[in-house]
Amino acid sequence: MIREEIKKLIEKSIKELQKDKKLPKFDIPEIKIEHPEEKVHGDYSTNVAMVIAKLVRKNPIEIAKLINWKLEIGNWKFLNKIEAVEPGFINFFLSNSVLTKELKIILKEKEKYGSSKVGKGKTVIIDYSSPNIAKPFGIGHLRSTIIGQALYNIYKFLGWKCIGDNHLGDWGTQFGKLIVAIKKWRMKDFSVRELENLYVKFHKEAEKNPKLEEEARREFKNLEKGEKTARKTWKKCVEISLKEFDKVYKLIGIKIDYALGESFYQGMFEAVVQETIKKEIALKSQGALVIKYPKDKLPPAMLLKSDGATTYLTRDLATVKYRLKKWKPDLIIYEVGADQKLHLKQLFEAVELLGWAKRTEFFHVAHGLYRTKTGKFSTRKGKTIHLEEVLKEAIEKTREIIEKSETGQELSKEEKEKIAKIVGIGAVKYNDLFQHYSKDIIFDWDKILNLKGNSAPYLQYTFARCQSVLKKAKLETEPEKVEVLTFNKEEKDILREIYKFPEIVKEAADRFSSNLICNFIFDLAQKYNLFYNLHSIIKAQPAELKIFRLTITACVAQVLKNTLNLIGISAPEKM
RNA sequence: GCCCUCGUAGCUUAAUUGGAUAAAGCAGGGCCCUUCUAAGGCCAAGAGUGUAGGUUCGAGUCCUGCCGAGGGCACCA
Numbered sequence: 040m041i042r043e044e045i046k047k048l049i050e051k052s053i054k055e056l057q058k059d060k061k062l063p064k065f066d067i068p069e070i071k072i073e074h075p076e077e078k079v080h081g082d083y084s085t086n087v088a089m090v091i092a093k094l095v096r097k098n099p100i101e102i103a104k105l106i107n108w109k110l111e112i113g114n115w116k117f118l119n120k121i122e123a124v125e126p127g128f129i130n131f132f133l134s135n136s137v138l139t140k141e142l143k144i145i146l147k148e149k150e151k152y153g154s155s156k157v158g159k160g161k162t163v164i165i166d167y168s169s170p171n172i173a174k175p176f177g178i179g180h181l182r183s184t185i186i187g188q189a190l191y192n193i194y195k196f197l198g199w200k201c202i203g204d205n206h207l208g209d210w211g212t213q214f215g216k217l218i219v220a221i222k223k224w225r226m227k228d229f230s231v232r233e234l235e236n237l238y239v240k241f242h243k244e245a246e247k248n249p250k251l252e253e254e255a256r257r258e259f260k261n262l263e264k265g266e267k268t269a270r271k272t273w274k275k276c277v278e279i280s281l282k283e284f285d286k287v288y289k290l291i292g293i294k295i296d297y298a299l300g301e302s303f304y305q306g307m308f309e310a311v312v313q314e315t316i317k318k319e320i321a322l323k324s325q326g327a328l329v330i331k332y333p334k335d336k337l338p339p340a341m342l343l344k345s346d347g348a349t350t351y352l353t354r355d356l357a358t359v360k361y362r363l364k365k366w367k368p369d370l371i372i373y374e375v376g377a378d379q380k381l382h383l384k385q386l387f388e389a390v391e392l393l394g395w396a397k398r399t400e401f402f403h404v405a406h407g408l409y410r411t412k413t414g415k416f417s418t419r420k421g422k423t424i425h426l427e428e429v430l431k432e433a434i435e436k437t438r439e440i441i442e443k444s445e446t447g448q449e450l451s452k453e454e455k456e457k458i459a460k461i462v463g464i465g466a467v468k469y470n471d472l473f474q475h476y477s478k479d480i481i482f483d484w485d486k487i488l489n490l491k492g493n494s495a496p497y498l499q500y501t502f503a504r505c506q507s508v509l510k511k512a513k514l515e516t517e518p519e520k521v522e523v524l525t526f527n528k529e530e531k532d533i534l535r536e537i538y539k540f541p542e543i544v545k546e547a548a549d550r551f552s553s554n555l556i557c558n559f560i561f562d563l564a565q566k567y568n569l570f571y572n573l574h575s576i577i578k579a580q581p582a583e584l585k586i587f588r589l590t591i592t593a594c595v596a597q598v599l600k601n602t603l604n605l606i607g608i609s610a611p612e613k614m
Numbered sequence: 615g616c617c618c619u620c621g622u623a624g625c626u627u628a629a630u631u632g633g634a635u636a637a638a639g640c641a642g643g644g645c646c647c648u649u650c651u652a653a654g655g656c657c658a659a660g661a662g663u664g665u666a667g668g669u670u671c672g673a674g675u676c677c678u679g680c681c682g683a684g685g686g687c688a689c690c691a
Binding site: 071073074075076077079080084086089092093098099124125126127128171208210211212213216252255256301324325326327329337338339340341343344345346348350351354376377378379380381382384405407408410437440441443444445446447449462473474475477478479480481483485486489490491492493494496497499500501503504505506507508511512542543546550554555558561562565568569571572573575576577578592613614 | 616617618619620625626627628629630631632633634635636637638639640646647649650651652653654655656670671672683684685686687688689690691
C-alpha cells in the first residue's frame with residue numbers, strides 16, 4: 040500500500056538525518072499520514088516535522104525542509120513531487136502512472152478489490168440485531184441489524200473469521216408479564232401483533248394495579264423452574280416471533296450465522312453465579328445478589344433478583360463464557376443501543392474481574408436511538424413504528440418515481456417491481472448507515488424515504504448508469520491497454536479518489552464506522568457523475584482515450600458494487 | 615441529585631480522532647437533455663461550529679464553567 044511506503048520513506052529519512060547529525064537523537068514519533076482536504080496540498084501529507092519540532096524545540100518548517108531534502112534524494116518512483124510548506128507539512132503528490140496502475144489493479148482484482156488479509160487468523164464475534172421475542176420487529180432493531188451486518192461484511196472482507204450471533208431476547212420477566220396477560224385475558228391463539236397489544240395492555244393495567252408486576256415476576260420464576268404451562272406458553276411465543284423475524288430478515292436480505300438467544304444459556308446460569316460468589320465479586324444485598332465494583336467505579340449490578348430469578352446480566356455473562364470457550368475470539372462487538380451503555384460497561388468490567396478475558400477485546404457499538412420529534416419510541420406504551428410498514432412505504436414511493444422517470448419507461452413490469460424493492464429497501468438501509476452510529480436518528484418519513492442526494496438510490500443509479508455505458512460501448516475493458524498518462528481535471532479527480540478504497544475499508548473496521556464507507560462512495564459517485572456530464576465516453580477520440588474513459592467507468596462501477604456489497608445494498612444493472 | 619452522550623448553514627449530516635480556506639445532501643433561487651440513464655449535472659446564496667474562558671505553532675475536535683437536548687442510575691431488557 041502506498042501509504043505504508045511513504046511511511047517507510049519518511050522513517051528512513053529521519054534515521055539518516057540523525058546518523059548524519061543533522062537531527063539530534065530522539066525516538067521517532069508515530070508517523071501519521073493523511074489525505075489533505077485541499078487537492079493543492081497533494082495526495083498524502085504528514086505533520087511529523089511539526090511533531091519533531093516540538094520534541095527538539097526547533098522551527099517546524101526548517102525540520103520539514105530538512106526531511107524533504109533527504110526524501111528528495113531518495114528513491115521514489117511512485118511520486119511526482121514532494122514539498123515542504125508552512126507551517127511544517129510535507130506533502131506528497133502521486134504520479135500519474137501510479138494512479139493509472141491502480142485502475143489495472145481494480146480490473147484485475149474485481150470483487151476482491153479493497154479486501155485484504157490483515158485479519159487472517161483472527162476471530163470476531165458480532166452480536167447484532169437481537170430483537171425481543173413477543174415484540175414486533177421495530178424500526179429500532181433495524182439499526183442494530185443493518186450496522187451489525189455491515190460490520191460483519193467489512194471484517195470478513197479484511198480476512199477475519201466472523202461469527203454473527205443474533206442474541207435474541209427470549210428470556211426474562213417480559214415473559215412473566217405475557218403469561219400473566221394471556222391467563223388474565225384468556226387468550227388461546229395469538230399473533231405477534233396481539234402479543235404486542237397484550238404487552239401494552241399489561242403495562243397500562245400494571246400502572247393501576249402494581250400487583251401485576253409481582254405476579255409477572257412470579258411467573259417468570261416459574262418459567263425458570265421449568266413449570267409446565269409457563270414453559271408451553273413461552274415456547275409458543277418464541278415460535279411465532281421467530282417466524283415473523285425470519286420474514287423480515289428475508290425481506291431485507293439479512294442472514295445471521297447463529298440465533299442462540301438468551302434462553303440457550305439456561306443451563307449455565309448456576310455455574311456463573313457460583314463463580315462470582317466464589318471469586319468474591321458478588322455479594323448479597325437487600326435479598327438480591329449484586330456485583331460490587333471496586334472503589335465504586337461503577338454502580339452495583341444485579342445478578343439475581345431477591346426471588347432468585349436471573350437478570351440479563353446473568354444471561355450476558357453466561358453468553359460471554361460460552362463464546363470465549365467455543366470460539367476463542369480476539370474481539371467481540373456488541374451492536375446494541377446506546378441506552379445499554381452502563382449495562383455493557385458493567386458486563387465488560389465483570390468479565391475483567393472474573394479474569395476471563397485474557398486476550399479478547401470487547402467493544403460496544405452504542406448506536407443512537409430512533410426518536411420521534413417528541414421523545415423515545417416505547418414498546419411498553421405501544422409507541423413503535425413497524426419496520427414492515429416503513430419498507431412498504433419506501434417501496435411504494437420508489438414505484439412512483441420509476442413511473443415518472445425517463446429510464447423507467449423502458450422497463451418491463453417485472454423489472455420495475457424488482458427495482459422498486461431493492462431501491463426502496465436500499466434507501467432505508469442507507470439511512471441507517473451513512474451517519475455516525477452514535478447519533479440519534481429522529482424518525483421522519485420524509486428523511487427515511489429520501490431517494491435522492493446522499494442516498495442509496497443515488498449510488499445505485501450511478502452504478503446502473505455505468506453499466507449502461509459499458510453495455511453500449513460493446514468493448515471489453517482490458518487492463519493492459521490502459522496507457523493514457525495525461526488526464527483532464529474530472530478524470531484526475533476520480534483517480535485521486537478511487538485508490539483510497541482499501542484504506543477506507545480498514546479504517547471503517549478500526550473505527551466500527553460504516554459511515555466512512557458511505558462518505559467515500561458518495562464522493563466517488565459524485566465525481567463520476569460530474570465527469571459523465573462533462574465528457575463523452577463512447578464517442579471519445581482517439582481510441583486510447585475511449586478505452587481509458589471506459590476503464591474509469593468500469594472501475595467506478597466495480598468499486599461501487601464492492602462498497603454496496605459491504606453495506607448490504609444491491610446494485611441493480613438497470614433502474 | 616449523580617454518571618454518560620450529543621449541540622456544526624432553515625433542516626439532516628461530514629470533517630481522516632489536534633492540522634492547511636469547516637465539506638455535502640435536503641428545502642428554496644437560476645441554468646443544462648439534436649451526446650452514452652435528468653433518480654443526473656452546473657452556478658449563486660447560506661454557518662465560523664450552543665456559550666464564556668483556557669491549553670497549543672495550530673481547536674468543531676482536548677480541559678473548565680454555564681445553557682439546551684437525550685440516555686442511564688437494583689428487582690424491564
